[in-house]
Amino acid sequence: MTYCLGMRLNAGMVFVADSRTNAGVDSVATFRKCFVFDDPDDRIIVILTAGNLAVTQSVISLLEDRLGSSDPERSLYACESMYEVARLVGRTVREVYVQDGEHLKEHGADFNASLIVGGQIRNRRMRLFNVYSAGNFIEATDDTPYMQIGETKYGKPIIERVLTPQTPLIEAAKCALVSFDSTIKGNLSVAPPLDLVICPVDTLRASVRTRINDNDPYWQGLRKRWGEGLRNLFSKLPDPSWAQEE
Amino acid sequence: MTYCLGMRLNAGMVFVADSRTNAGVDSVATFRKCFVFDDPDDRIIVILTAGNLAVTQSVISLLEDRLGSSDPERSLYACESMYEVARLVGRTVREVYVQDGEHLKEHGADFNASLIVGGQIRNRRMRLFNVYSAGNFIEATDDTPYMQIGETKYGKPIIERVLTPQTPLIEAAKCALVSFDSTIKGNLSVAPPLDLVICPVDTLRASVRTRINDNDPYWQGLRKRWGEGLRNLFSKLPDPSWAQEE
Numbered sequence: 001m002t003y004c005l006g007m008r009l010n011a012g013m014v015f016v017a018d019s020r021t022n023a024g025v026d027s028v029a030t031f032r033k034c035f036v037f038d039d040p041d042d043r044i045i046v047i048l049t050a051g052n053l054a055v056t057q058s059v060i061s062l063l064e065d066r067l068g069s070s071d072p073e074r075s076l077y078a079c080e081s082m083y084e085v086a087r088l089v090g091r092t093v094r095e096v097y098v099q100d101g102e103h104l105k106e107h108g109a110d111f112n113a114s115l116i117v118g119g120q121i122r123n124r125r126m127r128l129f130n131v132y133s134a135g136n137f138i139e140a141t142d143d144t145p146y147m148q149i150g151e152t153k154y155g156k157p158i159i160e161r162v163l164t165p166q167t168p169l170i171e172a173a174k175c176a177l178v179s180f181d182s183t184i185k186g187n188l189s190v191a192p193p194l195d196l197v198i199c200p201v202d203t204l205r206a207s208v209r210t211r212i213n214d215n216d217p218y219w220q221g222l223r224k225r226w227g228e229g230l231r232n233l234f235s236k237l238p239d240p241s242w243a244q245e246e
Numbered sequence: 247m248t249y250c251l252g253m254r255l256n257a258g259m260v261f262v263a264d265s266r267t268n269a270g271v272d273s274v275a276t277f278r279k280c281f282v283f284d285d286p287d288d289r290i291i292v293i294l295t296a297g298n299l300a301v302t303q304s305v306i307s308l309l310e311d312r313l314g315s316s317d318p319e320r321s322l323y324a325c326e327s328m329y330e331v332a333r334l335v336g337r338t339v340r341e342v343y344v345q346d347g348e349h350l351k352e353h354g355a356d357f358n359a360s361l362i363v364g365g366q367i368r369n370r371r372m373r374l375f376n377v378y379s380a381g382n383f384i385e386a387t388d389d390t391p392y393m394q395i396g397e398t399k400y401g402k403p404i405i406e407r408v409l410t411p412q413t414p415l416i417e418a419a420k421c422a423l424v425s426f427d428s429t430i431k432g433n434l435s436v437a438p439p440l441d442l443v444i445c446p447v448d449t450l451r452a453s454v455r456t457r458i459n460d461n462d463p464y465w466q467g468l469r470k471r472w473g474e475g476l477r478n479l480f481s482k483l484p485d486p487s488w489a490q491e492e
Contacts, residue, residue, distance in 0.1 A: 153433075154400065156432045157432050160432065161473055161477060162480050171481075178483075182403040186403050218487060221484065222486075226479070226483065227407055233472070233476065233479055234404070234408050236475075238467065240468075
């Protein structure tokens with residue numbers, strides 16, 4: 001499994017992806033699932049991937065190979081809008097489906113890919129999409145300013161509680177890390193290192209682009225502080241009226 | 247969907263079940279999924295159910311109909327151990343499978359049932375089981391002193407953080423309610439009223455047996471306090487070293 005999270009806030013965008021892949025618990029490995037395509041001062045595009053690794057790696061390879069093209073139907077650097085970017089990514093997923101879909105079916109495997117695609121092109125607004133296996137996609141809005149793919153449930157409650165479009169970028173990044181902490185505690189199939197990218201609005205670049213290893217002091221401190229804080233908060237919850245019946 | 251949670255602690259057992267059922271989002275209803283079988287001073291058995299409602303209701307009906315039997319192969323009140331109780335529940339699931347399994351398959355529906363079965367019989371120890379659709383089962387141990395069925399992921403992190411076999415019953419009940427709060431925030435298919443049962447060890451009775459409605463003042467206060475506390479805790483997390491790069 002996998003957990004990836006993208007946020008589209010007034011102040012910019014935050015992306016975090018884990019890097020664990022597994023084909024059964026006896027075949028666990030580390031693979032990058034966060035890809036940054038940046039053409040300085042013109043655009044920054046971030047893609048996070050979940051699902052069948054052979055499928056998503058093919059999608060990324062095809063997109064990378066065609067970056068040099070001037071055809072907006074082929075190159076992420078030639079698309080004129082983020083909507084076109086999402087369509088290009090969707091078409092590329094469909095291309096891999098044509099290549100692999102039937103073969104996967106013959107072997108009893110699902111064609112399974114899910115991608116978070118976000119970014120900004122010069123003079124356009126930031127946009128954040130979730131592209132499905134069928135190549136179609138939805139877009140994040142102010143009502144739900146984030147997208148999750150993969151193992152999404154463990155880490156959703158904290159996002160729902162604290163994230164709004166007004167959340168500052170660093171707060172949002174912390175929220176994302178807490179969401180990953182909850183997920184990693186709950187599910188072996190999600191694990192560090194975590195790839196983190198922060199793109200402030202209208203800068204067309206990543207202000208932060210870092211890989212957080214499990215022994216990273218900030219990550220360790222955050223996990224410890226959050227866990228202790230939760231237990232402390234929990235210990236102060238009032239007793240129910242029916243407690244005395246016991 | 248559904249969320250049910252059973253805990254087996256040194257001090258006793260705690261059971262909570264939601265009561266939402268849905269066949270698609272346009273067919274939502276309230277059904278009890280928590281059933282208490284108590285024969286005062288002899289035994290208390292609690293069963294929580296998830297999965298196909300027709301299947302789990304049949305299982306409960308058959309178990310109820312046979313309570314008067316003196317045959318330990320048929321009556322929950324005649325079983326000599328909680329292990330026998332779990333086997334009886336499993337056999338009853340299999341009986342419903344024989345009756346309905348093939349018909350469900352013909353209509354493209356899964357035979358899907360999952361039950362938490364816990365309790366204590368006089369002079370025996372408390373035990374907590376998770377009975378599967380196949381009628382087999384696993385038992386909670388000190389390493390993992392709880393069982394979840396249904397929509398389990400949203401509410402797992404808080405349990406993993408605070409619950410140990412040493413947790414007092416009221417603390418455990420609060421932990422269960424916080425776990426339900428996180429789940430209900432994340433998933434429309436889980437909703438109050440919540441049925442809560444607390445059974446202190448060796449008393450062979452329920453000290454608390456209550457239904458918590460959504461407007462219950464304690465439940466509302468707990469949700470508010472927990473939500474505010476989390477946001478407050480979150481706001482005090484330290485900034486990462488890479489924050490200044492922004």
